[in-house]
Amino acid sequence: MTPFLPPAPDHLPAVLRDTFAAQRAAFQKQRNPGLQERRADLRQLHHLLRDHREAIVQAIAQDYGSRSRFETLLTELLQGQEAALAAMRHLKRWMRPQKRRLDPTQYPLARAFTFAQPLGVVGIVVPWNFPIAMAFQPLICAFAAGNRAMVKMSENSGHLARLLQKISPDYFPADKLAFLADDDAGPGQSLGPLFTQLPFDHLFFTGSPQTGKAVMANCAANLTPVTLELGGKSPAIVAPDFPLDKAAERILWVKLLNAGQICTNVDYLLLPEGSEEAFIAHARRIAAERFPDLLGGDYTAIIDQRQYGRLQAVLQDAVAQGARIVPLLPGQAGDAARRILPPMLVLNVTEQMQILQREIFGPLLPILTYRSKEEVRDYINARHHPLALYIYSHDRALQDFYLAQTLSGGVSINDSLIHTGLHDLPFGGVGHSGMGHYHGYEGFLTFSKLRPVFRQSRWRTVDLLMPPYGQRAYRLLNFMFWRNR
Template sequence: MASFTTEYTPLEEIPKIRTQLRDTFASGLTLPPAYRIQQLRQLARMCQENKDAITDALALDLGKPKIEVLSGEIGHIIARSLHAAEHVHEWTRPEKVEVDTPWQKEWDTRIYRLPKGVVLVIAPWNYPMALALQPLLGAIAAGCCVVIKLSEIAPHHASLLTRLLPQYLDSRAYRIVNGGVPEVTKVLELQWDHIFYTGHSAVARIISAAAAKHLTPLTLELGGKSPVIIDPASDLTLAARRVLYGKFNNAGQICVSPDYVLIHASAKPAFIAALQEACKEWFPNGCLESDDFASIVNPTHHARLKGLLDRTKGQIVMGGRVGEDKNGQMVRMELTVVDGVEEDDVLMEGEIFGPILPIVEVRDIDEAIEFVRARPHPLVLYAFTQNDEVRRKILLRTTSGNITFNDTVMQLSVNELPFGGVGESGHGRQIQKWSFDIFSYERSYVDIPPHVEPGLSHRYPPYDDRAMAMMSAATNIEIPTDEIAGGGVEELL
């Protein structure tokens, strides 16, 4: 694949793009379900017909193995676009609401799910295809017009998608903005009907402040330090393989990557040995020499990760080597495990977002839970246990966007579950129907027929005793006597 230079969008063009999309939305072009279905199928065709070009672009930007791109980016978008196309009629169908109040029974009450309008998607560099197009397909299904701000840190992908999108999708409704800080600053000066941002919490604060000026609703897909709690009684070999799988994907540059492990001293040696054995099995010649292991995105991020290893007080028990990739354009770092990490270590200061896995020793599951509770809520909490009581304790005493037992990363493949953060790891939910819900809103509809007027006549003054009795009736409702206070939590599970 040839290398292309991404042209940044002229600043003066950005407000014009937004205005053009507002005119398109006002015209009603994107409202018919048939239009949305056709555009969703076109999105799937774009990914399918250009999968080789996409994998080449992400190899140049991230050194991503082809299998990771096909499975983790292109395949998801094709399948989810087609799923959304199949369900657009179902998702947009008005819902008849049956009311309980007797005197409202003859009213026509419904819920319409209508598009919010012209929305903005700000995509990251680590999964540049999936995390740009996943929100896009939800917005298409909802009937919105969309501007996607692509990451300048993945320029080959940005150049490719900028050329491909108008070949497959309607440019009257879906546009791309490219650039860095000046361009995204200009974008955020404008009013949008929704903003979907995937990235870092520090940038999310800037975006939130900009959105607040226009009271723009937000979806924030952030990250944070997603912990792994390991029950010593679990299968440590299986746990090690599954944790390492989550850490090696895209060289740990994924928001749901397991960030650190909490484990009892008695289980730690066997767990570390299993990590080492799995790494040796998967990469017999080393990670740096393997085509199955991604690069670090650029020298700046590599220097940050190397700095963490240089400053940690823990002991490197696996990996630690760095090097260039085969074409010498990107830097690499092998899967690295660091033992003896204390809670004040540099590796525990922020999200690692790379192939480094700290091991933190705890006395028991209770201490592991308190360790997690003392920190910002993670995007995902992973735990390995077959003990129902341990599972219940972790579920009810911690807070995270998602919780996954006995594996890592695979929760992303469950299309029927919502995905998103809580607190510092973001807010809002996406994937399939949940993505449609993000970009639509529920508009309640009431039609009160003329013939019920006699039953409403008491609302008009002058008020008499009958009006007072009828309009104050709710204040006299009998409140049930409380049963036994407290009780167990079993009903929550």
């Protein structure tokens, strides 16, 4: 008898239905690839990134209009290659069955263990801000776990999507890995909402909380497990004991990286009251040193006109409500035609301003001041859990206070962003900032079924507890109660 598995809905484009059907059929023929095949798949991902490095850099630059070559190499290609190699090194240990303890009634000869088994066909929805990193990091986890994958690229990553569609068949058959461009659905139709209606065995989505809700609703129709990597307003707290110049150096590094278009970026800064002017002076000096020519290529453009216009509207809203705008590069005006938006600090902000209500995703940094650690704690906890928290303090007790009294996806102490690039640390949000984890072993588990197995021996201890319940059974039962007193 042929088991029932829900097919792709008929209303979906043929490219989705056919690709999904091919991958599901291939998985049914080989449900649990071994260590060597999985390592070979990871090696192919590594080779794809290595062999086409320059073409990938150029495609991303075309999609952005202007994207720092160095930042693409550092944050996307190097990270992807490192992650693939790290997974290859650790995969044998990850795949090894794990012995689990027995209950007293099962001693002494039975065995209990878990082993990780592939889920099947997974879908990955990729954002535009780090299109290689956000495609290949979950792909590495999915392939390490033995799955097949369909990857839907962003509508803002058209050049990269076409490049990946062209080169991927040289490394993988389409029933193992398929890249899909957003316009593959046909003229004037976005593939994203249709893609998430497929009955995947797992769906991985990176994007905004608003879109994440729609994705989760589509997945619910098929009971598809989902990992959501969202965003939110991630704060940086500078304590009075931390050198202000050092904090400015490290915070500005991440705030200006990719022109601030990072889901784990510092979205607002909490400074001790009275330190604002000193921070401004440090920030202006640092920005001038790092970007003597804003149009020279080291500074990335805003991805499209819609996002550029949104950031301009956020600034105008703040100014209209009394905010003070501090350009970090006052002698450089940027370039509206190329969507080069100069970095700015925003002071005297209030809760009514858009800049404090939604994730900024750009080179604008609002500054708030505080008088006590309790004030900081209460402010953060009155809002959605952020994707990241950044604590700048050498005081271990103060670090522990913020760690214990707040909740976030991840934390960097005395730095920003670094924790997100460590392959052995899980990455993921909580609540409004996401659900589930990936990177390293936790990513391997995300795309696996951790299957529990109990293997009974020839002789069962529980046979001593069968009715009729005589003295021997009661003595054994009383002994177990005594052990658990």
